[in-house]
Amino acid sequence: MQFKDQLDFVTQHIKKNKLRVFMTILAATMGTAFLIVLASVGFGIHDTMRSEILDNRMVNQIEVYGEEMDQKHVEELKKREHVKAVVYRQSVSIQQETTLDEFTGENSLIVTEFDEEKKVGFELKEGRLPENSSEVVVGSDFAEILFIQNAKETEDELTNYKGSLIGKQLTYKMGLYEEPDMFPEETTFTIVGIAKEPAKDWLQDFNMYADASIISALNPIFESYVDEENSQLFYGNVNVYADKLENVTTVSKALKNEGYSVYSIADQLEQMDVFFLAFKAGLVFVGTIAILIASIGIFNTMTMAVTERTREIGVMKALGASPKLIQRLFLMESAWIGIIGTIIAVVISYGVSFIANLVLPIIVTAALGEEELGDLNVTFSVIPWQLVIIASAISLSVAMISGWRPARKATKIDVIQALRQEL
Known part of the structure; x- marks a missing residue:
């Protein structure tokens, strides 16, 4: 079976079960978007703190x-x-x-x-x-x-x-x-x-x-x-x-070795970066739980797909389709759900981030007053490309893992029993 035929096979099943597939994609989208938006708060606070330090002090x-x-x-x-x-x-x-x-x-x-x-x-x-x-x-x-x-x-x-x-x-x-x-x-x-x-x-x-x-x-x-x-x-x-900024650490270490007590913005940034690295990792972990919950929907959808298409699988096996081909077809379907859900989630996340950075400063200023904030420019949400890559990798990996078990089940269907099922 050519790759184009494999795509047609997957597309036909998706069209037959639009509502179920849509709800599964929606669950995947919500899980991935939650991960990105939640982690973006950590990146936003980190970016705000770093900018404030660099603005108030000479970096070297x-x-x-x-x-x-x-x-x-x-x-x-x-x-x-x-x-x-x-x-x-x-x-x-x-x-x-x-x-x-x-x-x-x-x-x-x-x-x-x-x-x-x-x-x-x-x-x-x-x-x-x-x-x-x-x-x-x-x-x-x-x-x-x-x-x-x-x-x-x-x-x-x-x-x-x-x-x-x-x-x-x-x-x-x-x-x-x-x-x-x-x-x-x-x-x-x-x-x-x-x-x-x-x-x-x-x-x-x-x-x-x-x-x-x-x-x-x-x-x-x-x-x-x-x-x-x-x-x-x-x-x-x-x-x-x-x-130069890159020489700050070198000069600081040399002075420390000679008995001087030193403090530089590089030391402050290094300590802050370590803290926020752990903080952002924690947020990604919490967001991953939402994707794992969404994976239950993908697992159920793919299990239903295998059950409903038992006779089709039997026919394909009778015609000489290999177990690897059958497994690939179902993995392609779960991957398709993960890819579409991830793409939509990224678009939604950037929209939510933009709205948050636009609206939240107004709300906070109204609640605390301009005197409390001073000229502090707070960024509540930042979505770097690294976060998009991490979230996409987690989402697609979870989608593939969720579809792997049903795909393995499809390869083990007995041809005689499958052909005996009524249409």
């Missing part, structure tokens, strides 16, 4: 901690292979006060190397970078916490600074919360630049950024009033930036 950044981190160690880190830049930011450890005209605020001073900052994307909205120790760059939100001193003390209506900052001179003073006037000396800075706004709307930058040369001017002031041996005016944190 490695945070480095060491007990004796200083400028010497920073210079050694700069010479390492696959290192693009090393940003060593040092912050003042005590209370600070800034005064601009009649406005006063508690802006933090950060000492850094601007050459290294520029390598990793530090940009200005206005002005230029400092050229000496008396010049500073201020954050984009610097003026928002500058208020009139009298208004702060009397709790009158607060009015923050509104004018242009470039070229303005401010006075900077250090102190302790329990003794705010402990350091009477004041340092004058000229604002020469304003940093660009942070990438995220909810981030604010109130800091002042100065060149490392200011340390030699501020440390003597601090040391002249503080006698404690272990007290330090500045504390620093070091961020190492790899030249």
Whole structure:
């Protein structure tokens, strides 16, 4: 029997039992669609979490901690292979006060190397970078916490600074919360630049950024009033930036082997990927149960097909049809049910995924409010091609297994007994 004749044989039976075959295909479709849609939730959440992490952090950044981190160690880190830049930011450890005209605020001073900052994307909205120790760059939100001193003390209506900052001179003073006037000396800075706004709307930058040369001017002031041996005016944190994302792990491992404590976005992503791999596998397992339930329908349909066509099978055997041919015919029929059900399920799944991503954000926003979500862009369902392949393979495999037993039964039908049955 030629392959075309085999297809005709299968098609004729399907046409005779349209309703039963339709219900079987519907069951297979629902099972496969359930698996894809359920697993797509795991892929969607994973994609959302991964995107949020990558948007909020530089992907090649490695945070480095060491007990004796200083400028010497920073210079050694700069010479390492696959290192693009090393940003060593040092912050003042005590209370600070800034005064601009009649406005006063508690802006933090950060000492850094601007050459290294520029390598990793530090940009200005206005002005230029400092050229000496008396010049500073201020954050984009610097003026928002500058208020009139009298208004702060009397709790009158607060009015923050509104004018242009470039070229303005401010006075900077250090102190302790329990003794705010402990350091009477004041340092004058000229604002020469304003940093660009942070990438995220909810981030604010109130800091002042100065060149490392200011340390030699501020440390003597601090040391002249503080006698404690272990007290330090500045504390620093070091961020190492790899030249490429694929080199982050290499640099991190090398630093760990040398005794540094490191943390990078690659470590966070790796941990998250392991968790979501297990999570998505669990969802696929639960979805597979739905397909297994649908396989009962395929098994019943194929068993009925064998019973109803016993006489046809007997005739085919009498004409010389081999058991393998008969088995192939019934397996083709169960495979046809699985293929059609899978194709329809994939189409439905993409439709459900599209509607879910369109409607659910509106419902969640209405329930929680925009302030709760912020600018978080949530994707509830993502269907990658790998998921389609996995679901299709599971669906077709279950369909073939469900049809295998009835097909084997058809090959064992006795020819004489089959021909004795009435039409």
